[in-house]
Amino acid sequence: MSPNHRLSAFNTTIFAEMSALAAATDAINLGQGFPDTDGPPEIREAAVCAIREGRGNQYPPGPGIPELRQSIAHHQFHWYGLSYDPEAEVLVTAGATEALAAALLALVEPGDEVLVLEPYYDSYAACIALAGGTRVPVTLHAGADGFTLDLDELRAAVTRHTKVILLNTPHNPTGTVLARDELSAIAELACEHDLLVISDEVYEHLVYGNRQHLPIATLPGMRERTLTISSSGKTFSFTGWKVGWVTGTPELVAAVRSVKQFLTYVSSGPFQYAIAEALRLPDTYFKEFRDELAGKRDLMVTGLREAGFTVLPPRGTYFVTADIRPLAAAGVPQCEDGPAFCRSLPERSGVVAIPNSVFYDSTEGAPFVRFAFCKRRGTLDEAVRRLRNLGR
Numbered sequence: 001m002s003p004n005h006r007l008s009a010f011n012t013t014i015f016a017e018m019s020a021l022a023a024a025t026d027a028i029n030l031g032q033g034f035p036d037t038d039g040p041p042e043i044r045e046a047a048v049c050a051i052r053e054g055r056g057n058q059y060p061p062g063p064g065i066p067e068l069r070q071s072i073a074h075h076q077f078h079w080y081g082l083s084y085d086p087e088a089e090v091l092v093t094a095g096a097t098e099a100l101a102a103a104l105l106a107l108v109e110p111g112d113e114v115l116v117l118e119p120y121y122d123s124y125a126a127c128i129a130l131a132g133g134t135r136v137p138v139t140l141h142a143g144a145d146g147f148t149l150d151l152d153e154l155r156a157a158v159t160r161h162t163k164v165i166l167l168n169t170p171h172n173p174t175g176t177v178l179a180r181d182e183l184s185a186i187a188e189l190a191c192e193h194d195l196l197v198i199s200d201e202v203y204e205h206l207v208y209g210n211r212q213h214l215p216i217a218t219l220p221g222m223r224e225r226t227l228t229i230s231s232s233g234k235t236f237s238f239t240g241w242k243v244g245w246v247t248g249t250p251e252l253v254a255a256v257r258s259v260k261q262f263l264t265y266v267s268s269g270p271f272q273y274a275i276a277e278a279l280r281l282p283d284t285y286f287k288e289f290r291d292e293l294a295g296k297r298d299l300m301v302t303g304l305r306e307a308g309f310t311v312l313p314p315r316g317t318y319f320v321t322a323d324i325r326p327l328a329a330a331g332v333p334q335c336e337d338g339p340a341f342c343r344s345l346p347e348r349s350g351v352v353a354i355p356n357s358v359f360y361d362s363t364e365g366a367p368f369v370r371f372a373f374c375k376r377r378g379t380l381d382e383a384v385r386r387l388r389n390l391g392r
Protein backbone atom coordinates (compact mmCIF):
# COMPACT_ATOMS: atom_id res chain seq x y z
CA MET A 1 0.00 0.00 0.00
CA SER A 2 1.26 3.46 -0.78
CA PRO A 3 -0.49 6.25 1.15
CA ASN A 4 -0.77 9.78 -0.24
CA HIS A 5 2.85 10.97 -0.23
CA ARG A 6 1.73 14.51 0.63
CA LEU A 7 1.03 13.27 4.15
CA SER A 8 4.18 11.23 4.64
CA ALA A 9 5.73 13.87 6.95
CA PHE A 10 2.73 13.87 9.27
CA ASN A 11 2.74 11.19 11.96
CA THR A 12 0.81 10.98 15.22
CA THR A 13 0.47 14.49 16.60
CA ILE A 14 2.65 15.49 19.52
CA PHE A 15 -0.55 16.14 21.51
CA ALA A 16 -1.57 12.49 21.32
CA GLU A 17 1.95 11.37 22.30
CA MET A 18 2.17 13.75 25.25
CA SER A 19 -1.38 13.07 26.47
CA ALA A 20 -0.59 9.33 26.45
CA LEU A 21 2.57 10.06 28.44
CA ALA A 22 0.54 12.14 30.91
CA ALA A 23 -1.85 9.23 31.43
CA ALA A 24 0.96 6.67 31.74
CA THR A 25 2.86 8.72 34.35
CA ASP A 26 -0.15 10.29 36.07
CA ALA A 27 1.34 13.71 35.35
CA ILE A 28 -0.51 17.03 35.22
CA ASN A 29 -1.29 17.56 31.54
CA LEU A 30 -0.52 21.14 30.55
CA GLY A 31 0.16 19.92 27.02
CA GLN A 32 -3.06 19.95 25.06
CA GLY A 33 -5.10 23.17 25.11
CA PHE A 34 -8.42 22.10 26.50
CA PRO A 35 -10.06 23.53 29.64
CA ASP A 36 -10.71 21.22 32.58
CA THR A 37 -13.94 23.05 33.42
CA ASP A 38 -16.92 23.06 31.09
CA GLY A 39 -18.51 26.24 29.73
CA PRO A 40 -21.58 28.11 31.09
CA PRO A 41 -24.31 25.85 32.57
CA GLU A 42 -27.10 27.69 30.74
CA ILE A 43 -25.39 26.93 27.43
CA ARG A 44 -25.08 23.26 28.37
CA GLU A 45 -28.80 23.33 29.20
CA ALA A 46 -29.54 24.90 25.82
CA ALA A 47 -27.83 21.94 24.12
CA VAL A 48 -29.75 19.42 26.25
CA CYS A 49 -32.99 21.24 25.46
CA ALA A 50 -32.26 21.18 21.75
CA ILE A 51 -31.69 17.43 21.86
CA ARG A 52 -34.89 16.85 23.90
CA GLU A 53 -36.95 19.04 21.63
CA GLY A 54 -35.62 17.42 18.49
CA ARG A 55 -33.73 20.45 17.20
CA GLY A 56 -30.58 19.48 15.32
CA ASN A 57 -30.84 15.73 15.89
CA GLN A 58 -31.04 15.23 12.12
CA TYR A 59 -28.80 16.82 9.49
CA PRO A 60 -28.91 20.59 10.02
CA PRO A 61 -28.77 22.84 6.92
CA GLY A 62 -25.42 22.67 5.07
CA PRO A 63 -24.32 26.26 5.83
CA GLY A 64 -25.40 25.93 9.50
CA ILE A 65 -28.71 26.67 11.21
CA PRO A 66 -30.02 30.20 10.52
CA GLU A 67 -30.10 31.07 14.25
CA LEU A 68 -26.38 30.40 14.59
CA ARG A 69 -25.45 32.20 11.38
CA GLN A 70 -27.40 35.22 12.63
CA SER A 71 -25.63 35.07 15.99
CA ILE A 72 -22.21 34.87 14.31
CA ALA A 73 -23.08 37.92 12.19
CA HIS A 74 -24.33 39.68 15.34
CA HIS A 75 -21.09 38.82 17.17
CA GLN A 76 -18.87 40.18 14.37
CA PHE A 77 -20.83 43.39 14.27
CA HIS A 78 -21.16 43.81 18.01
CA TRP A 79 -17.45 43.32 18.78
CA TYR A 80 -15.77 44.63 15.63
CA GLY A 81 -18.32 46.59 13.58
CA LEU A 82 -17.97 44.00 10.79
CA SER A 83 -21.19 43.48 8.90
CA TYR A 84 -21.83 40.06 7.31
CA ASP A 85 -24.94 38.71 5.62
CA PRO A 86 -25.88 35.54 7.55
CA GLU A 87 -27.26 34.00 4.35
CA ALA A 88 -24.26 34.36 2.06
CA GLU A 89 -21.31 35.43 4.15
CA VAL A 90 -21.34 33.07 7.13
CA LEU A 91 -20.62 29.34 7.16
CA VAL A 92 -20.74 27.02 10.17
CA THR A 93 -18.04 24.33 10.28
CA ALA A 94 -16.92 21.38 12.41
CA GLY A 95 -14.67 23.54 14.58
CA ALA A 96 -12.02 25.91 13.30
CA THR A 97 -10.10 22.82 12.21
CA GLU A 98 -12.56 22.08 9.42
CA ALA A 99 -12.84 25.76 8.55
CA LEU A 100 -9.07 25.90 8.06
CA ALA A 101 -8.97 22.68 6.05
CA ALA A 102 -11.85 23.69 3.82
CA ALA A 103 -10.50 27.23 3.33
CA LEU A 104 -7.04 25.99 2.37
CA LEU A 105 -8.41 23.29 0.06
CA ALA A 106 -10.71 25.88 -1.51
CA LEU A 107 -8.04 28.51 -2.15
CA VAL A 108 -4.73 26.72 -2.61
CA GLU A 109 -3.64 24.83 -5.72
CA PRO A 110 -0.44 22.89 -6.40
CA GLY A 111 2.41 25.36 -6.82
CA ASP A 112 0.80 28.05 -4.68
CA GLU A 113 2.74 29.34 -1.70
CA VAL A 114 1.13 30.04 1.65
CA LEU A 115 2.86 32.32 4.15
CA VAL A 116 2.47 31.12 7.72
CA LEU A 117 3.68 32.63 10.96
CA GLU A 118 6.22 30.24 12.46
CA PRO A 119 5.72 28.57 14.94
CA TYR A 120 2.49 27.47 13.28
CA TYR A 121 -0.49 25.45 14.53
CA ASP A 122 0.04 21.88 13.35
CA SER A 123 -3.04 21.51 11.15
CA TYR A 124 -1.88 24.38 8.90
CA ALA A 125 1.08 22.41 7.59
CA ALA A 126 -0.98 19.26 6.98
CA CYS A 127 -3.78 21.11 5.17
CA ILE A 128 -1.44 23.15 2.99
CA ALA A 129 0.24 19.87 2.06
CA LEU A 130 -3.12 18.20 1.33
CA ALA A 131 -3.95 21.07 -1.01
CA GLY A 132 -0.61 20.57 -2.78
CA GLY A 133 0.62 24.00 -1.72
CA THR A 134 3.96 25.01 -0.26
CA ARG A 135 4.19 26.53 3.20
CA VAL A 136 6.56 29.43 3.57
CA PRO A 137 7.25 30.09 7.25
CA VAL A 138 7.87 33.61 8.51
CA THR A 139 9.35 33.29 11.98
CA LEU A 140 8.21 35.19 15.03
CA HIS A 141 11.43 35.93 16.89
CA ALA A 142 11.76 35.67 20.67
CA GLY A 143 12.78 38.78 22.61
CA ALA A 144 12.50 40.14 26.14
CA ASP A 145 8.93 41.24 25.50
CA GLY A 146 7.69 38.02 23.91
CA PHE A 147 7.66 37.09 20.23
CA THR A 148 7.54 39.62 17.40
CA LEU A 149 6.99 39.59 13.67
CA ASP A 150 9.71 41.10 11.48
CA LEU A 151 7.72 42.87 8.76
CA ASP A 152 10.73 43.03 6.44
CA GLU A 153 11.05 39.27 6.60
CA LEU A 154 7.36 38.95 5.83
CA ARG A 155 7.70 41.25 2.80
CA ALA A 156 10.77 39.37 1.61
CA ALA A 157 8.89 36.07 1.77
CA VAL A 158 6.35 37.12 -0.87
CA THR A 159 7.05 35.72 -4.34
CA ARG A 160 5.03 35.57 -7.54
CA HIS A 161 3.72 32.19 -6.33
CA THR A 162 2.33 33.52 -3.04
CA LYS A 163 -1.43 33.11 -2.93
CA VAL A 164 -2.43 33.23 0.73
CA ILE A 165 -1.22 34.72 4.00
CA LEU A 166 -2.40 32.46 6.81
CA LEU A 167 -2.52 34.54 9.98
CA ASN A 168 -3.19 33.54 13.53
CA THR A 169 -3.79 36.27 16.09
CA PRO A 170 -3.87 35.86 19.07
CA HIS A 171 -1.19 33.36 18.20
CA ASN A 172 -0.79 29.78 19.37
CA PRO A 173 1.76 28.84 20.74
CA THR A 174 3.55 32.17 21.37
CA GLY A 175 0.66 34.28 22.70
CA THR A 176 1.59 37.08 20.26
CA VAL A 177 -1.24 39.51 19.51
CA LEU A 178 -0.59 41.40 16.29
CA ALA A 179 -0.85 45.17 16.78
CA ARG A 180 -2.69 47.55 14.48
CA ASP A 181 0.48 48.76 12.74
CA GLU A 182 1.59 45.17 12.06
CA LEU A 183 -1.83 44.24 10.71
CA SER A 184 -1.88 47.39 8.56
CA ALA A 185 1.47 46.46 7.05
CA ILE A 186 0.22 42.94 6.33
CA ALA A 187 -2.95 44.39 4.81
CA GLU A 188 -0.94 46.70 2.55
CA LEU A 189 1.18 43.78 1.42
CA ALA A 190 -1.92 41.69 0.69
CA CYS A 191 -3.51 44.49 -1.34
CA GLU A 192 -0.29 45.30 -3.20
CA HIS A 193 0.28 41.67 -4.26
CA ASP A 194 -3.40 40.73 -4.54
CA LEU A 195 -3.12 38.05 -1.85
CA LEU A 196 -5.90 36.36 0.05
CA VAL A 197 -5.78 36.19 3.84
CA ILE A 198 -7.06 33.40 6.04
CA SER A 199 -7.19 34.73 9.58
CA ASP A 200 -7.48 32.22 12.41
CA GLU A 201 -8.90 34.15 15.36
CA VAL A 202 -10.01 31.35 17.69
CA TYR A 203 -8.48 33.12 20.71
CA GLU A 204 -10.14 36.46 19.86
CA HIS A 205 -11.57 36.88 23.36
CA LEU A 206 -8.35 36.03 25.19
CA VAL A 207 -6.27 39.19 24.93
CA TYR A 208 -4.65 40.63 28.07
CA GLY A 209 -3.29 43.99 29.10
CA ASN A 210 -3.75 47.03 26.91
CA ARG A 211 -3.68 45.33 23.51
CA GLN A 212 -7.00 44.64 21.76
CA HIS A 213 -7.92 41.96 19.28
CA LEU A 214 -8.28 43.48 15.83
CA PRO A 215 -9.61 41.33 12.98
CA ILE A 216 -7.61 42.11 9.83
CA ALA A 217 -10.90 42.14 7.91
CA THR A 218 -11.67 45.51 9.55
CA LEU A 219 -8.75 47.21 7.76
CA PRO A 220 -9.16 49.04 4.44
CA GLY A 221 -9.32 46.74 1.43
CA MET A 222 -9.31 43.59 3.57
CA ARG A 223 -12.95 42.58 3.99
CA GLU A 224 -13.06 41.50 0.35
CA ARG A 225 -9.90 39.38 0.53
CA THR A 226 -10.13 37.82 4.00
CA LEU A 227 -11.70 34.67 5.35
CA THR A 228 -12.00 35.07 9.12
CA ILE A 229 -12.18 31.87 11.13
CA SER A 230 -13.20 31.34 14.72
CA SER A 231 -14.68 28.72 16.99
CA SER A 232 -16.82 28.28 20.07
CA GLY A 233 -14.37 25.79 21.56
CA LYS A 234 -11.99 28.33 23.07
CA THR A 235 -14.36 31.20 23.90
CA PHE A 236 -17.02 29.09 25.60
CA SER A 237 -14.91 26.14 26.83
CA PHE A 238 -16.71 23.53 24.74
CA THR A 239 -13.84 22.17 22.67
CA GLY A 240 -15.65 18.85 22.24
CA TRP A 241 -18.68 20.37 20.53
CA LYS A 242 -16.71 21.39 17.46
CA VAL A 243 -18.74 24.38 16.39
CA GLY A 244 -16.65 26.75 14.30
CA TRP A 245 -17.31 29.26 11.56
CA VAL A 246 -16.00 31.26 8.63
CA THR A 247 -17.01 34.76 7.56
CA GLY A 248 -16.08 36.47 4.30
CA THR A 249 -17.43 37.61 0.96
CA PRO A 250 -20.12 35.48 -0.73
CA GLU A 251 -17.61 34.24 -3.35
CA LEU A 252 -14.99 33.18 -0.82
CA VAL A 253 -17.51 31.63 1.57
CA ALA A 254 -19.16 29.74 -1.32
CA ALA A 255 -15.77 28.29 -2.25
CA VAL A 256 -15.22 27.10 1.31
CA ARG A 257 -18.77 25.73 1.50
CA SER A 258 -18.28 23.62 -1.60
CA VAL A 259 -15.28 21.89 0.01
CA LYS A 260 -16.95 21.64 3.42
CA GLN A 261 -19.92 19.77 1.98
CA PHE A 262 -17.61 16.91 1.01
CA LEU A 263 -15.67 16.85 4.27
CA THR A 264 -18.36 16.66 6.94
CA TYR A 265 -21.40 18.03 5.06
CA VAL A 266 -22.80 19.10 8.45
CA SER A 267 -22.00 18.61 12.13
CA SER A 268 -22.90 19.35 15.75
CA GLY A 269 -26.67 19.85 15.15
CA PRO A 270 -27.98 20.49 18.69
CA PHE A 271 -24.78 22.26 19.74
CA GLN A 272 -25.34 24.81 17.01
CA TYR A 273 -28.52 25.93 18.83
CA ALA A 274 -26.63 26.27 22.08
CA ILE A 275 -23.77 28.26 20.55
CA ALA A 276 -26.31 30.55 18.85
CA GLU A 277 -27.26 31.52 22.42
CA ALA A 278 -23.69 31.63 23.70
CA LEU A 279 -22.66 34.21 21.11
CA ARG A 280 -25.32 36.54 22.50
CA LEU A 281 -24.22 36.24 26.13
CA PRO A 282 -23.75 39.64 27.79
CA ASP A 283 -20.35 41.31 27.46
CA THR A 284 -19.71 40.54 31.13
CA TYR A 285 -19.36 36.83 30.27
CA PHE A 286 -16.51 37.55 27.86
CA LYS A 287 -14.84 39.98 30.27
CA GLU A 288 -15.02 37.62 33.23
CA PHE A 289 -13.70 34.73 31.13
CA ARG A 290 -10.76 36.84 29.99
CA ASP A 291 -10.04 38.16 33.49
CA GLU A 292 -10.04 34.64 34.90
CA LEU A 293 -7.54 33.49 32.29
CA ALA A 294 -5.44 36.63 32.82
CA GLY A 295 -5.11 35.65 36.49
CA LYS A 296 -4.03 32.14 35.50
CA ARG A 297 -1.54 33.57 33.04
CA ASP A 298 0.03 35.62 35.84
CA LEU A 299 0.14 32.58 38.11
CA MET A 300 1.96 30.54 35.46
CA VAL A 301 4.34 33.30 34.39
CA THR A 302 5.39 33.88 38.00
CA GLY A 303 5.57 30.17 38.82
CA LEU A 304 7.66 29.32 35.76
CA ARG A 305 10.06 32.19 36.48
CA GLU A 306 10.45 30.98 40.06
CA ALA A 307 11.18 27.50 38.71
CA GLY A 308 14.09 28.90 36.70
CA PHE A 309 12.63 29.22 33.19
CA THR A 310 12.88 32.38 31.14
CA VAL A 311 9.28 33.20 30.34
CA LEU A 312 8.07 34.90 27.16
CA PRO A 313 4.90 36.47 28.52
CA PRO A 314 1.85 35.93 26.30
CA ARG A 315 -0.40 38.87 25.40
CA GLY A 316 -3.16 36.48 24.41
CA THR A 317 -4.36 32.82 24.21
CA TYR A 318 -4.15 30.36 27.09
CA PHE A 319 -0.59 29.23 26.42
CA VAL A 320 2.72 30.39 27.80
CA THR A 321 6.07 29.68 26.18
CA ALA A 322 9.14 29.20 28.35
CA ASP A 323 12.82 29.01 27.42
CA ILE A 324 14.40 25.97 29.09
CA ARG A 325 18.07 26.97 28.60
CA PRO A 326 18.51 28.76 31.97
CA LEU A 327 17.65 25.51 33.77
CA ALA A 328 21.02 24.11 32.72
CA ALA A 329 22.62 26.25 35.43
CA ALA A 330 20.63 24.29 38.01
CA GLY A 331 21.94 21.01 36.60
CA VAL A 332 18.74 20.07 34.72
CA PRO A 333 19.68 17.86 31.72
CA GLN A 334 18.55 18.30 28.07
CA CYS A 335 18.09 22.06 28.28
CA GLU A 336 18.96 22.66 24.63
CA ASP A 337 16.48 20.14 23.32
CA GLY A 338 12.76 20.84 23.89
CA PRO A 339 11.44 17.43 22.71
CA ALA A 340 13.88 15.48 24.93
CA PHE A 341 13.14 17.82 27.84
CA CYS A 342 9.36 17.36 27.41
CA ARG A 343 9.65 13.58 27.10
CA SER A 344 11.46 13.36 30.42
CA LEU A 345 9.52 16.08 32.25
CA PRO A 346 6.53 13.89 33.29
CA GLU A 347 8.84 11.33 34.91
CA ARG A 348 11.05 14.00 36.47
CA SER A 349 8.42 16.50 37.61
CA GLY A 350 4.98 15.05 37.00
CA VAL A 351 4.04 17.78 34.49
CA VAL A 352 3.46 17.57 30.74
CA ALA A 353 4.39 20.37 28.33
CA ILE A 354 4.66 20.55 24.54
CA PRO A 355 7.97 21.22 22.76
CA ASN A 356 7.44 24.24 20.49
CA SER A 357 9.89 22.77 17.97
CA VAL A 358 7.04 20.70 16.49
CA PHE A 359 5.55 23.98 15.24
CA TYR A 360 8.74 25.01 13.40
CA ASP A 361 10.51 24.13 10.14
CA SER A 362 13.60 25.95 11.39
CA THR A 363 15.58 25.04 14.52
CA GLU A 364 14.66 28.30 16.24
CA GLY A 365 12.06 26.61 18.44
CA ALA A 366 14.44 24.05 19.98
CA PRO A 367 14.74 25.63 23.46
CA PHE A 368 11.07 26.55 23.87
CA VAL A 369 8.28 24.61 25.54
CA ARG A 370 4.60 25.47 25.86
CA PHE A 371 2.37 25.15 28.91
CA ALA A 372 -1.44 25.47 28.67
CA PHE A 373 -2.98 27.38 31.59
CA CYS A 374 -6.70 26.77 30.86
CA LYS A 375 -6.87 24.54 33.95
CA ARG A 376 -8.23 24.89 37.49
CA ARG A 377 -6.19 27.11 39.80
CA GLY A 378 -5.46 24.21 42.14
CA THR A 379 -4.06 22.21 39.22
CA LEU A 380 -1.86 25.11 38.11
CA ASP A 381 -0.65 25.70 41.68
CA GLU A 382 0.33 22.06 41.98
CA ALA A 383 2.04 22.08 38.55
CA VAL A 384 4.07 25.13 39.53
CA ARG A 385 4.97 23.57 42.88
CA ARG A 386 6.25 20.45 41.11
CA LEU A 387 8.21 22.48 38.55
CA ARG A 388 9.96 24.45 41.29
CA ASN A 389 11.64 21.18 42.32
CA LEU A 390 13.09 20.63 38.85
CA GLY A 391 16.65 21.63 39.62
CA ARG A 392 16.74 20.03 43.08
Ligand SMILES: Cc1ncc(COP(=O)(O)O)c(C=O)c1O
Pocket residue numbers: 033094095096097098121168172200202230231232233234239242243244
Ligand atom coordinates in the same frame (compact mmCIF):
# COMPACT_ATOMS: atom_id res chain seq x y z
C1 LIG B 1 -4.72 28.35 16.52
C2 LIG B 1 -5.78 27.31 16.52
N1 LIG B 1 -6.58 27.18 15.46
C3 LIG B 1 -7.54 26.25 15.41
C4 LIG B 1 -7.75 25.39 16.45
C5 LIG B 1 -8.81 24.33 16.34
O1 LIG B 1 -10.02 24.77 16.82
P1 LIG B 1 -11.27 23.79 16.92
O2 LIG B 1 -11.11 22.99 18.15
O3 LIG B 1 -12.43 24.70 16.93
O4 LIG B 1 -11.27 22.93 15.70
C6 LIG B 1 -6.94 25.47 17.59
C7 LIG B 1 -7.12 24.54 18.71
O5 LIG B 1 -6.27 24.37 19.55
C8 LIG B 1 -5.93 26.46 17.62
O6 LIG B 1 -5.12 26.58 18.68
